[in-house]
Amino acid sequence: MTPALAWERFATKAKPRRAVNAAGATTWLNWTQYPDHGPDESILGDLRGKRVLELGSGSGCNLAHLATLGARCTGVDIAPSREVAAEQRWGRVPELEFVTQDVADFLQESADDFDVVISIFGATWFTDPAVLLPLIRKRLAPGGVLVFSHNDEVDDDAQSDRAIRKWNFSGQQWAEMLFIAGFVSVSSEIIPPPKPELPGTLLVRGAAPR
Known part of the structure; x- marks a missing residue:
């Protein structure tokens, strides 16, 4: 099974995001796997x-929120049904577009520079960082930032032979790879879960030199 087909099958099982969050907002950004938890877009x-570029944009909910704040947003996802769902829900939001493509191919072919690249439990978790991080770095404008999040549990089986593979590293491991790829001002933190028995969320940040 190809990664595209595997992600398409995953997408068909995904539940739509709620119409409003606990605060009554119709758009919002959530870095963690838990609703109404953790930091926001600030x-x-x-x-x-x-x-702004989102890698693994899914149904577009996080990116649509950033577009409502005045950002010019592009979302890339490998599963075709994700673009369809995102366009159906958010197609009327200005300065917002969605693309169906492998993120590495998109970054290689794009001639655009981005001020912000985000990935929320998205493509940075599921793409070889030795390939992906240098491509992101080349597409970041001077001083631009990459911010991404994923489950904080280190996966020793990250390189197993599966259609969908995870690169689930620690903050220190990501920092080393980001520095090698040419990023500066690298930092990471673990966002505690809402309940102690649950996994936390690793949030990683790196910047392009000015």
């Missing part, structure tokens, strides 16, 4: 007029 700074 960690990205002022997004007005910024070019």
